[in-house]
Amino acid sequence: MGALIAADMADVRQLLFHHSALPRVAVSIVAGAALGLAGTIFQQTLRNPLAEPATVGTAAGANLALGTAAIIAPFLLETGRELVAIGGGALATAAVILIAWRRHLSPISLVLAGLVVSLVCGSASALLVVLDRDYMTELFIWQTGSLIQNGTAVVTDLSVKLLIGFALATTLIRPMRILELDDASTRSLGSSPVVLRLAGLAVAVWLSAAVVAAVGVIGFIGLASPHIAKALGARTFAWRMAVASTGGALLLWFTDQARAGSAVAGRGADRHGNGPHRRSSASLPSAAHAGNHADANWV
16 A cells, blocks of 8 residues: 555565556546547537547547657657647648538548548658668557656646646537538528637647557547447536546556556466467567567557
């Protein structure tokens, strides 16, 4: 129990638990909550049940922006990593909306546009790795989604952003409920649908970019959490925000723990020669790579 508060500096297990395991659990909960909230806002704003940070290109755009900055202006990652991610995510989301605008942002057109933009951004990110393999490989692996932590700085920063995002989303509860009406009815109430959508998208893009800047791209959570909330009976936008955030936190935490547990079990089986496909030492990944990334890149 002492490792929960302060680790014994002479006990390696307590140090790993306090500075790595606990922050990993915390960041999975916070990131999952942020993705669940962002997905709920995306779906409400765009009136699209398939909208989430991955399907509207936000995550891929933020990822590409971070990779580009790492090569062109690496100093930005030290002081303005979140701003870089927000800029890339906003540009990619704007491109998706512009492509789907002629089809009135229908679910199919929005998803197809998001798929195209995400593929383009993903291909560009892969090209950056090819052009500068030695420098970009580790960054690319991290950007595919890694919850590994070596302290509390990331989870503390992301927690503050999540609280701010909740506060901003709370102010948008009534405007987002108005968006459940058609555009003509929204205008008759004295509100601009475009302004309301831009406000909601700004909060959702900011939350999504903050998660990408902190732990890389993690998919599915933002899509599934709002639907889980609806299945549990959350009908109003306010309740969906609360339930989806909780569901996203639990879903990401459980998935990460299950993935980490299966990886540990697999290594134990290989060590004792009980694995179904025991590999030779020549085919095993390097110790540095396995220790740093293998357990967390589950997406």
